[in-house]
Amino acid sequence: MTGQGTLGVAVIGAGRMGADHIRRLDRTVSGARVAAVADVDAERLADGIDGCAAHTDPAAALASEGVNAVLIASPGPVHEEQLLLLALEHGLPVLCEKPLAPDASSALRLLRAESALGRRRVQVGFMRRYDTEYARLKALLDAGELGRPRMLHCRHRNVASPPGFTEQMMISDSVAHEIDATRWLLGQQITAVTVLRPGSGGVREPQLVLFETDGGVVVDVEIFVNCGFGYQVQCEAVCEAGSARIGDGHAMVTQAAGRWRGDRPGLCGRFEDAYDREVLQWVDATRRGEVTGPSVWDGYAVAAVCEAGVRARSGGGRVPVTLTGQPALYR
Incomplete structure (x- = not known):
């Protein structure tokens, strides 16, 4: 659509x-x-x-009259089928919530499928890139003002994790955000992962996840999915x-x-504006073709790092991350 x-x-x-995306598309995004x-x-x-058609079958929804784009918010394990066999076959542009796929091999198949088309059709929903604070931090680092x-x-x-949330999902569903933010903020690839866990038995948390990058930066992530005292997402660049x-x-x-500076804006949902901005920019870009x-x-890349993180969490120590060569489509 153009x-x-x-x-x-x-x-x-x-x-x-x-x-939430249905509400956003219906009431917020023009x-x-x-x-x-x-x-x-x-x-x-x-x-x-x-004019909204209701279906239990994704294939029927994609074939509905008036559909010319798809937003995938289903569980990660079914993304490959719904992306590869449905959306890409229909030639539809996609906004896919993370994770793109549950493992690196599935994500690699999607990478090759899209590459074979010769053009990008899929955007992955790493919404922190659309958050005002993260964008300001990215601009500051890119400008080199702090070295x-x-x-x-x-x-x-x-505060608490939802029912069915597993310790593995601490990496694949939560730390995945920090993995993408690290790659994006630094413009570097993550080359190794280490996970340290306190205590013994059950879901041991908080956990400390350490990344090493190909630019020599060290990143630590405290992940605490049942802290009980609040929702907090913070990042400090040294x-x-x-x-x-x-x-x-x-x-x-x-x-x-020797000086510090900061401003205090009005309080609102931590990433509500980021989601709005992400979907609006996806819609605008899609309408431009x-x-x-x-x-x-x-x-x-995030799936590969998550996979290494899960192995590290299971006692693998320091686990290297290996990526396939980056196709020309994404350079």
């Missing part, structure tokens, strides 16, 4: 995240409408949305000539030459 009218989106999967929903509860979710980055300190805390920190409930704080944002290559 700027001809409203973008008709099929939303595949309407759990907590999918339902230039798009929810044309179809595929979910076991699709009838209820489509009710009240003018070269040497370390990143990250904290990722949730550079040669100063530091910068985000996620404290106010705007970015910088410290250099473009695909921007995090790519299938990014999704594959």
Whole structure:
């Protein structure tokens, strides 16, 4: 679609995240409408949305009249089938919530499938790239005002994890955000992962996840998914000539030459604006006939690091990360 009218989106999967995207497309984002929903509860979710078709079968949703893009918010293990066999076969542009795939081999098949098309069709939903604070930190690091980055300190805390959340998912569903943020903020690849766990028995947390990058930066991530005291996502970049920190409930704080500076904006949902901005930019790009944002290559790289992290968490010690050669499509 290239700027001809409203973008008709099929939303595949309407759990907590999918339902939020349905609301966002229907009420917040301009230039798009929810044309179809595929979910076991699709009838209820489509009710009240003018012209929205309800299906339990994703294939039927993608074939619905007026659908010219797809937003996939179903569980990660079914993404490969729904992307490779459905969306790519239909030639539809896709916004796929992370994880792109549950393992590196599945992500690599998707990478090769899209590469064979000769053009990008898929954007992966790493929404922290659209957060105002993360964007400011990225701009500061790119400008080199604080010198070269040497370390990143990250904290990722949730009040409680949902039912069925496993210790492995601490890496694949939670730390995955820090993996992409690290690669994006630094412009570097992660080359090794180590996981340290306190205590014994059950889900031992908080856990400390250590990344090494090909640019010599060391990154530590505290992951604590059942902290009980609040939702906190923070990141501090320590550079040669100063530091910068985000996620404290106010705007970015910088410290250099013996002085610190920070602003305190109004409080709101930590990443609500980032999700809005991500979907709006995806809609705008799709209507122009473009695909921007995090790519299938990014999704594959994150899956490979997650896989190494899961092995490290299971007693593998320091686990190297090996990536296939980057196809020309993603350079």
